[in-house]
Amino acid sequence: MEKINLNQGWKLHDSPLYWQKEKLEAVRAFQDGWLTCDVPADVRMPLIGNGVIQDPVTADHCLESEWVEKRAWWFFKEFELSGLSGKTLELVFEALDTKSDIFINGQYAGSHRSVHYPFVYPAGHMLREGRNEIAVRVSTGLEDVTDEQLSQLNWAVCREDDNGGKYRSDYRRAFVRRPQYTVGWDWGPRVVTCGIVGDVYLLSCGKAVIRDVEAKTRLHGDTAGLTVTAEVESLPMVSTQTCDIQVTISYEGECCAASVLKDQLLTSGMNYFCLDMEIEHPRLWWPNGYGEQPLYRISVEMILDDSSKEYREITYGIRSLKLDTSPMGGEKRKFQFYVNDVPVFCKGGDWIPNDSIYARVTDRKIEKLLEEAVNANFNMLRIWGGGLYEREGFYQLCDRKGILVWQDFMFACATYPDHLEWFRREVQKELDYQTRRLRSHACMALFCGSNENHWLFNSQDNPRWQVAFTREQPLGLYISNVLAKKVIHANCPDIPYWNSSPYGGKLPNDDSCGDVHRWHNGFMSQDMEERIEPVLYDEVRSRFVSEYGCIGPCCVESICEYMGTDKVERSGRAWEMHCNVFERDSVYAGIRKHYIDQPERLGMEEYALYGGMFQALVLGYSLEAMRARMDCFGALFWMYNDTWGETGWTVIDYYLRRKISYYAVKRALAPIRLVMRRENDELVIWGLNDTNAAAQAEGELGYVSFDGRVRKLKPVIFKLEAASRKCVLRERLPKEDYRKGSIMFLASGGPEESVYLRIGDIRTLEYDKNSIEVLQTKQTGHYTHVTVTSRGYVHGAYVKGGYSCSDNYFDILPGEIKEILVENQEKHALHFGQVR
Structure with a gap:
């Protein structure tokens, strides 16, 4: 099989939206107004490149290009072909956004209406030797949705006053299989994408092709049993042929197992060959922090009776994974992942698309973000259901880096028209394609039916969104409750499935079962104190927190970049648009509570510093609190990455700069960590060890005054078993002045950090500004x-x-010696500041 790349050298023109596919020749006849581009491309990319529009992620320029969604867009590509005799040709568009008509040499080839699975067309009868042309008409798809259709869903879609604000949201998105966030969300503008947003190529095939290779693992003792299935399509329509199939499993160039099937009969169409193989003493794949991520190569070679060959290879991590939902007593049930029979506390963040114009996201940007996730001690990312299934390279990197993936299906905050047969067909194709594509990745931990659909539309938390679900009109729940389960059972029954996020218990978002989104008793509370008080996270009683968060600003350099000016005022439409919809002066309130009065008067540098410290305080404290709950098994914060620059949820900003909160998250998620709390009149310390090796925390423990003059310390050693979380100390809290000092653990070496017990807000502590000595x-x-x-x-x-x-x-405790590593290629002299 040969892949002929068609990404380069496209032409683009727009037309009135009502010009449908019959207008192909009229568009081709245009003399002026053509743009050129390569694909993948959203139409805004060449428009920006040619100065027609400004980048919509900067300032409020997104408003200036909303006209783009009110036009139809036509892509044309000419190319040469030769040597077609005896070949089967398929045209593949990996992603089209969203309503598309495809033409080959002027002939209509078909239509496509989903960005979430590829358009594949047997094109040999339309292609010819020499010059060929492909044309594509693309529009957003929103234009076809009527009010009558929306009334079938009771208009139950996140709308302006719920989630998007003045310049965001669109009811019609629920009918269109496009990235839902592109109509606008609380953290991103309305930039309704449109274009050829994936690779385009021709597949030139001989008499048979290996369509897929699937691998499954069975661990027993010190042996891994692997079942490798090769899906082979025999292309002659009425004749049989024969082949040999050889499967080889290797690691770092050394063969570990091999098997051959000789003289196999290929019948027309699909054929499946399963080979059972064993590997002695396998190198097991582990999540980040628990061990290494060895990846085997599984290669399948097919030799046909005419001596032609086909070859396909995948990388594969050998591991077992299960989700334990067993009873814990009363109504409580676990929601705990095990990898290789070892309990894993899942820690990390929620992942969204990396740009409002996602077609321009580079592989390097994705790799950098995953590198930073590993560096921050993540072992899981949840791919949020209002965006995109990520490209193949993302999952390959998660395999290599040990990042488990909680994969939502792409449904979010809306009822969906799954009572309509055409919509069900589209979704079934999408789910079938994505589950088959992703099922052999070691990183895949869970498929999830949707984001918040069960919770938002059948929940006491949202009474005005109450809708009546029936079997005749399930409003999207047929997809999550029935269709997705059937697809999972057929394609990847070994990967856990969960109906939605949140889900579990008598009503979704129940602490006793499943996962929760902690919003109404967190940062989206109507009570400002609940939004900005980190100590409240000690009250979490959930099994698994898959969403919660806190808002903070970016650094000044990023603020100036996304505002498009060096003189930024914290007022006006552009500033408002780049402040998250749920911010609602919470950053000012957080600064006021924890640091200083009158934060509104701060300059931009001080606003970024104190606002960043506030977000860091809440995220760091809350993640520690959830890790220290022995009946909580995961904490994923909202959210990790950004789609544009804003004062918002993330710890890495749009420009890949770390926010202040990044470092607090990294410390809170350290593989070995002591967490210190006050419970009534007791001091309680939890020891956390997210590694597969026993460890110990050694140092001194006791009361130390903030000026360092009073030191009532005793030597301690806390032994931490492998992959464990437990209370390592509980004793009466001594009577001391906790405004002028605190209980501190001063580490004497090893992987653990020094920690202290903070009683009261930072601004209530009484200490002088102390100098930092290098x-x-x-x-x-x-x-x-x-x-x-x-x-x-x-x-x-x-x-x-x-x-x-x-x-x-970071904090420095009195007398503590701390070493840090600074990326400093230019070898500049370094200077320190501190927050007071």
């Missing part, structure tokens, strides 16, 4: 090793200048 600096390649200390307590010590560091915006 004990040593040493340059190694591009990195500067810096060792610092302070005689007294320092809050929020940071390296000035926006450097990427192993740790930053």
Whole structure:
């Protein structure tokens, strides 16, 4: 099988929206107004490149290009072909956004109405030797949705006053299989995408082709049993042929197992060959922090009776995975993942598309984000259901980096018309394609039916969105409750499935069962104190928190970049649009509670600093609190990455700069961590060890004054078993002045960090500003090793200048010695600041 790439050299023109496919020749006749582009391309990309529009992620320019969705867009590509004799040709568009008509050499080839699975067409009868042309008409698909259709869904779709704000949202999205977020969300503008947004190529095939290779693992003792299934399509329509099939499993170039099927009969159409193989002493795949991620190569070679060959290869991680939902007593049930029979506390964030114009997201951007996730000690990402199934390279990188993937199906915050047969057919094709594509990835931990559909539309939390679900009109729940389960059972029964997020219990979002989204008793509470008080997260009683969050600003450099000016005022339409819809002055309130009065008067540098520290405080504290709950088995915060720049949920901003909160999350998710809390009059310490090796936390524990003069310490050693979480100390809290000092654990070496018990808000603590003393600096390649200390307590010590560091915006306890690594290729002198 040969792939002929058709990504380069396309022409683009627009037309009135009512011009349908019969207008192909009229568009081709245009003399002026043509743009050129390569694909993947959203139509805005060449429009930006040619100065027709400004980038919609900057300032409020998204409003200036809304006209784009009110036009039809026509792509044309000419190319040469030769040597077609005896070949079967297929035209593949990996992704089209969204309503599309495809033409080959002027002939209509077909239509497509979903971005979530490819358009594949047997094109040999339309192609010819020499010059060929492909044309595609694309529109958003929203134009076909009527009010009459929306009334079938009771208009139950997140709308302006619910989720999007003044410039966002669109009821019609529920009828269109497009990325739902593109009509606008609380964290992103309305930029309704349109274009050829995936690769385009021809597949030139001989007499047979290997369509798919699937692998399944059975672990028993020190042996891995693998079943490898090769799906082979024999292309002659009425004749049989024969072949040999050889499967080889290798690791780092060394063959571990091989098997051959000789003289196999191929009948017309699909054929399936299953081979059972064993690997002694397999190298097991582990999530990040628990071990390594060895990947085997499984290669399938087919030799046909005419001596032609076909070859297909996949990488594969050997591991077992299960989701335990067994009873815990009363109404409580577990929601706990096990990998290779080891319990895993799932920690990480929710993943959204990386740009309002997602077609321009580079492979390097995705790789950088996953590198940063690993660096922040993530072992899971949840792919949110209002965006996109990510490209293949994303899942391959998750395999390599040990990031488990909770994969939502692409339905979010809406009722959906699954009572209509055409819609069910579209969704079935989508789910079948995606589950087959992803099922052999080691990273795949769970498929999930939707984001918030069960909760929002049958929940006491949202009484005005109450809708009546019936078997005749399930309003989207047939997809999650029936169709998705049938597809999973047929394609990948070993991968756990969950109906929605959140889901479980008598009503979705029940603490006793399944996963929860902690919003109404968190940052979306009507009570401002609940939005900004981290201590409330000690009250979490959920089995698995898959969404919750806190809002904070980006650094000043990013703020200036997305506002499009160096002189930014925190007012006006553009500033409002780049502040999350749910911000609602919460950042000011958080600064006021934890740091200083009158935050509205702060300059931009101070706003970014104090606002970032507020977000860091809430996220860091809350993640520790949930990890320290022995009956909580996962914590994923909303959200990890950004689709444009804003004062918002993320810890990595749109420009891939770390926010202050990134470092707090990294510390809170450290594989080995002590968490210290006050419970009534008791001091309680939990020991967390998210590794497969036993460890111990050794140091001194006791009361230390913030000026370092009072030190009532005793030596302690806390032994931490592998892959464990437990209470390692519970004792009466001594009577001390906790405004002027605290209980501190000063680590004496090893992987654990020094920690202290914070009683009260930061601004209520009584301590003087203490100087940061640099004990040593040493340059190694591009990195500067810096060792610092302070005689007294320092809050929020940071390296000035926006450097990427192993740790930053950290506290220094009195007398603590701390070493950090600073990426400093230019070998600049480093200077420290602190928050007070």
